[in-house]
Amino acid sequence: MSADANDQCMSVAQQWIRPEIRELSAYHVPDASGLIKLDAMENPYSWPEQLVDQWLESLRGAAINRYPDPDARQLVDDLRDVYAIPQQAGILLGNGSDELIQLITMAVSGSMSSGSMSSGSISESNATRTIVTLEPGFSMYRMIATFTGMDYVGVPLRNDFTLDLESLLAAIETHQPAVVFIAYPNNPTGNLFDLEDVRQVIEVSPGMVVVDEAYFAFAGTTVMPLLDQYENLLVLRTLSKMGLAGLRLGFLAASSECIEEFNKIRLPYNINILTQISASFALQHHDIFEQQTACLRKDRESLLSALSTHASLTVYPSQANFILFRTAQGQAEQIFDHLLEQGVLIKNLHKSGGALLDCLRVTVGTAEENDAFLQALNSALIDVVETR
Numbered sequence: 544m545s546a547d548a549n550d551q552c553m554s555v556a557q558q559w560i561r562p563e564i565r566e567l568s569a570y571h572v573p574d575a576s577g578l579i580k581l582d583a584m585e586n587p588y589s590w591p592e593q594l595v596d597q598w599l600e601s602l603r604g605a606a607i608n609r610y611p612d613p614d615a616r617q618l619v620d621d622l623r624d625v626y627a628i629p630q631q632a633g634i635l636l637g638n639g640s641d642e643l644i645q646l647i648t649m650a651v652s653g654s655m656s657s658g659s660m661s662s663g664s665i666s667e668s669n670a671t672r673t674i675v676t677l678e679p680g681f682s683m684y685r686m687i688a689t690f691t692g693m694d695y696v697g698v699p700l701r702n703d704f705t706l707d708l709e710s711l712l713a714a715i716e717t718h719q720p721a722v723v724f725i726a727y728p729n730n731p732t733g734n735l736f737d738l739e740d741v742r743q744v745i746e747v748s749p750g751m752v753v754v755d756e757a758y759f760a761f762a763g764t765t766v767m768p769l770l771d772q773y774e775n776l777l778v779l780r781t782l783s784k785m786g787l788a789g790l791r792l793g794f795l796a797a798s799s800e801c802i803e804e805f806n807k808i809r810l811p812y813n814i815n816i817l818t819q820i821s822a823s824f825a826l827q828h829h830d831i832f833e834q835q836t837a838c839l840r841k842d843r844e845s846l847l848s849a850l851s852t853h854a855s856l857t858v859y860p861s862q863a864n865f866i867l868f869r870t871a872q873g874q875a876e877q878i879f880d881h882l883l884e885q886g887v888l889i890k891n892l893h894k895s896g897g898a899l900l901d902c903l904r905v906t907v908g909t910a911e912e913n914d915a916f917l918q919a920l921n922s923a924l925i926d927v928v929e930t931r
């Protein structure tokens with residue numbers, strides 16, 4: 544076949560979409576209608592009716608015909624107050640923290656000019672810039688690194704998913720990454736790394752260290768106060784997991800110099816007016832979220848101990864609103880399917896392979912949902928054993 548004929552057989556997508564993008568698989572979200580949804584780390588609780596009325600009232604004045612405040616100043620001020628973000632730090636808002644991961648990555652991707660090289664640790668003058676993170680980790684880091692054309696290095700956690708600090712420091716030394724991403728607590732493992740280890744990573748990193756605190760509400764620890772000490776520290780948060788996943792709001796706190804640069808590539812008006820008003824309203828009623836997340840933390844402990852009674856499961860410690868567990872070899876798919884048949888949707892991580900073989904992840908729901916899950920799990924475990 545001639546090159547021309549070959550071209551004619553190719554679809555527009557095949558011909559023009561970059562191969563590394565065609566090779567990606569889209570982030571898959573399963574249909575959860577009619578199911579008990581314990582797959583996505585959502586807060587299961589809604590607001591008291593009276594609060595819902597007040598919220599809807601606050602939206603009445605929204606000038607929906609106008610573009611929103613491009614800098615969302617009111618919301619930024621509210622976030623600064625509620626989350627004790629140091630005064631000198633800059634704040635950037637994203638349509639979910641996913642958007643901020645993308646912004647950071649886009650700002651650093653591309654080749655390094657030889658002028659910007661640090662003392663010869665990478666010899667080629669046009670080396671592609673690198674992202675270093677931990678694995679298993681949040682899948683979006685790899686996806687975004689891939690589609691922004693960056694090199695990606697995933698440093699394995701130890702078998703028990705604790706941090707292998709030596710390997711991480713060695714990878715940073717070798718690859719001189721533009722960005723290190725650390726989810727703190729980690730997703731999908733749920734554990735919190737040692738703060739002193741994270742501090743060492745920040746100290747030895749030549750580039751930026753993004754500490755992704757998506758599960759801050761469930762861990763209670765934060766590196767936010769360290770912003771004053773480290774110019775290369777970026778703290779990423781989201782309102783999604785604490786109870787506002789539908790709003791899509793994330794924020795990044797970092798040196799105002801970095802924030803100003805990121806801000807140049809942010810698309811204007813990325814935070815719509817309904818999100819601006821609703822998030823500010825929610826932050827004024829932050830005590831509700833504190834009650835709800837406290838309840839989820841307590842129920843997480845009950846769920847952890849209930850899961851631990853099953854001898855065939857390995858249950859990993861969690862400082863987040865989900866629990867990772869490993870089934871006996873080769874049983875994860877079957878258990879996942881049995882749960883689904885009983886109307887309970889959790890996350891099947893077995894498919895990711897590697898260190899996550901035989902692993903499932905359940906989000907902490909309401910007490911009733913957790914009970915339904917535990918009951919379904921009981922019968923799944925019995926069925927799986929019986930069909931062997």
Ligand SMILES: *Cc1c(COP(=O)(O)O)cnc(C)c1O
Pocket residue numbers: 638639640641642681726729730755757780781782783788791792793
């Ligand atoms: C869920 C999650 C995010 C993304 O949250 P958004 O909903 O996009 O704000 C980011 N990082 C980690 C580690 C997460 O688990």
